[in-house]
Amino acid sequence: MPDHAISPTRAENYPEWYQQVVRAADLAEQSPVRGCMVIKPHGYAVWERMQGILDGMFKETGHQNAYFPLFIPLSYLEKEAQHVEGFAKECAVVTHHRLELGPDGKLIPTGKLEEPLVVRPTSETIIGAMFAKWVQSWRDLPLLINQWANVVRWEMRPRLFLRTSEFLWQEGHTAHATRDEAVEETLRMLDVYSTFAQRDLAMPVIRGPKPAAERFPGAVDTYSIEAMMQDGKALQAGTSHFLGQNFAKAQEIKFSGPSGVEEFCWTTSWGVSTRLIGAVIMTHADDDGLVLPPRIAPVQIVLLPIHKTAEEKEAVLACCRTLAAELATARYGDQPLRVKIDSRDLRGGDKVWQHIKQGVPLRVEIGPRDLAAGALSLSRRDRPPRERTSMPVAEFIAAAPGLLEAFQTGLYAKACQFREAHSVRLESMADVIAFFGQSEQEAGAGKGAIQGGFAHVHVADVPAVAAALEPLKVTVRCIPMEGEDEPGVCVVTGGPVARRSILARSY
RNA sequence: CGGAGCGUAGCGCAGUUGGUAGCGCGCCUGGUUUGGGACCAGGAGGUCGAGAGUUCGAAUCUCUCCGCUCCGACCA
Numbered sequence: 001m002p003d004h005a006i007s008p009t010r011a012e013n014y015p016e017w018y019q020q021v022v023r024a025a026d027l028a029e030q031s032p033v034r035g036c037m038v039i040k041p042h043g044y045a046v047w048e049r050m051q052g053i054l055d056g057m058f059k060e061t062g063h064q065n066a067y068f069p070l071f072i073p074l075s076y077l078e079k080e081a082q083h084v085e086g087f088a089k090e091c092a093v094v095t096h097h098r099l100e101l102g103p104d105g106k107l108i109p110t111g112k113l114e115e116p117l118v119v120r121p122t123s124e125t126i127i128g129a130m131f132a133k134w135v136q137s138w139r140d141l142p143l144l145i146n147q148w149a150n151v152v153r154w155e156m157r158p159r160l161f162l163r164t165s166e167f168l169w170q171e172g173h174t175a176h177a178t179r180d181e182a183v184e185e186t187l188r189m190l191d192v193y194s195t196f197a198q199r200d201l202a203m204p205v206i207r208g209p210k211p212a213a214e215r216f217p218g219a220v221d222t223y224s225i226e227a228m229m230q231d232g233k234a235l236q237a238g239t240s241h242f243l244g245q246n247f248a249k250a251q252e253i254k255f256s257g258p259s260g261v262e263e264f265c266w267t268t269s270w271g272v273s274t275r276l277i278g279a280v281i282m283t284h285a286d287d288d289g290l291v292l293p294p295r296i297a298p299v300q301i302v303l304l305p306i307h308k309t310a311e312e313k314e315a316v317l318a319c320c321r322t323l324a325a326e327l328a329t330a331r332y333g334d335q336p337l338r339v340k341i342d343s344r345d346l347r348g349g350d351k352v353w354q355h356i357k358q359g360v361p362l363r364v365e366i367g368p369r370d371l372a373a374g375a376l377s378l379s380r381r382d383r384p385p386r387e388r389t390s391m392p393v394a395e396f397i398a399a400a401p402g403l404l405e406a407f408q409t410g411l412y413a414k415a416c417q418f419r420e421a422h423s424v425r426l427e428s429m430a431d432v433i434a435f436f437g438q439s440e441q442e443a444g445a446g447k448g449a450i451q452g453g454f455a456h457v458h459v460a461d462v463p464a465v466a467a468a469l470e471p472l473k474v475t476v477r478c479i480p481m482e483g484e485d486e487p488g489v490c491v492v493t494g495g496p497v498a499r500r501s502i503l504a505r506s507y
Numbered sequence: 508c509g510g511a512g513c514g515u516a517g518c519g520c521a522g523u524u525g526g527u528a529g530c531g532c533g534c535c536u537g538g539u540u541u542g543g544g545a546c547c548a549g550g551a552g553g554u555c556g557a558g559a560g561u562u563c564g565a566a567u568c569u570c571u572c573c574g575c576u577c578c579g580a581c582c583a
Contacts, residue, residue: 005544007519015576015577016576016577019576023518030574030575032574034574034575086582086583087583089581089582090581090582121583122583153582155581155582156580156581157508157577157580157582163582210583215583216583217583219583222583236583239583269583271583306541307541308540308541347543347545348542348544349541349543349544349545350543351544352543352544353543354544365542369542370542377542379543385543386543388542473579
């Protein structure tokens with residue numbers, strides 16, 4: 001057996017490694033439908049953990065869930081010019097509503113629709129149309145709605161979780177009486193995402209507004225959280241948009257204010273998707289497979305009974321059941337510990353490696369020797385696969401939540417260190433070119449090469465900057481909000497700039 | 508959507524100048540084993556991505572289509 005479970009390794013071929021991790025961890029697979037994936041039970045369980053936490057955070061911030069149609073009349077999309085333009089190229093369109101059996105046994109679409117329906121790429125327009133009916137008075141505001149749904153964007157180059165033609169997400173849509181309230185909401189939800197990413201996904205992110213070129217179609221401002229993957233590329237892990245009154249005007253979302261004057265609402269929208277699963281993989285997984293942060297791990301502790309004889313099996317299983325029951329009374333992250341006994345009739349080594357590849361944080365083996373000593377053998381997914389430590393059972397029960405917390409914070413710290421090690425402050429275009437390399441080939445890169453990382457650079461928000469970065473395949477990811485203002489001059493235009501931006505290659 | 512590469516068993520692959528398909532792992536059965544991916548023996552599993560063509564005969568040659576991967580364009 002090789003010394004690692006995933007082949008190729010990250011250093012050998014990063015994109016292929018990613019796919020092999022998805023497969024080895026049994027998260028998802030390709031479907032017969034081009035560009036669409038099947039999310040398998042383990043992958044969906046991770047998504048359910050994410051959903052559960054986020055949904056709680058949305059409720060805590062006053063939002064309610066609702067559900068809007070999958071189909072959007074073409075005319076709705078046409079209402080906001082920039083919006084149509086932004087999505088026009090990637091829309092699936094339904095034109096018929098019936099199938100008829102043809103003479104050759106083939107099914108033929110018939111019943112042409114009078115108005116084609118667009119499968120939602122996002123729901124601003126249809127939700128806006130409903131908001132227009134729901135909002136009459138300033139007393140109806142703010143209107144704070146979230147929807148968990150699937151959306152379709154016809155992608156030309158799909159990648160499991162990161163970019164598929166259909167994906168699952170949540171989209172929050174809110175309407176407010178004032179500009180300030182809407183801006184505040186936009187930033188509040190950006191913070192929710194940031195907190196969730198860092199606390200629950202153990203994934204450090206940088207919050208900030210996007211440059212004009214990267215804005216959501218129809219938005220006044222788009223904010224994102226950007227994370228660094230283990231190949232040094234940036235991944236946009238969540239977005240929050242301040243839509244101004246653009247959609248309110250397009251959809252006629254109006255209200256009568258206290259003074260009797262009719263005004264347009266100020267709206268926001270924000271979302272995260274199953275792409276976060278890809279983000280977790282590329283942040284934490286290693287050459288042995290997935291590594292899951294305990295807070296989102298469907299199983300945090302797996303108990304592996306080891307036995308030969310029937311008597312041993314009975315005693316060991318009894319011990320496991322007792323241990324599982326006691327652990328389930330402990331809590332971590334406001335939740336009972338999630339413990340599973342794996343008593344499948346498989347060879348021990350096979351079982352262990354499955355759990356390694358699936359990213360289970362803690363593995364506990366209990367065999368006759370442990371039983372005799374009142375102890376157990378503990379292995380951690382953030383330690384080498386073969387490392388085990390013995391521990392008295394009672395001690396483990398008391399220590400388990402703390403071990404999970406240490407695991408979680410350890411992952412976060414490691415990810416932070418990686419990001420720091422691949423972040424630089426640069427002062428000139430020459431430095432930028434040197435940092436990213438003229439091209440990936442020139443950088444001496446194989447498929448496992450680190451793609452630079454994050455460059456903190458002063459750049460103006462003008463097209464000339466994007467043009468200058470284009471040959472490097474680098475984009476301005478966002479203008480970080482953290483830290484002090486640090487005025488400087490744009491490395492492209494020489495003009496004054498208030499803060500540094502993050503430059504990176506991206507997914 | 509453009510360029511390149513690839514589609515052969517669940518996974519990874521071999522298959523020569525065309526002659527009717529194999530290996531490793533996995534899977535099933537029996538046995539020996541068992542505290543970190545066991546060993547022996549036996550077995551199941553493939554319309555060779557799909558369709559058409561050339562040929563006595565196609566995994567192999569030709570064409571078309573579909574899908575996947577990488578690069579690009581595009582992508583809140």
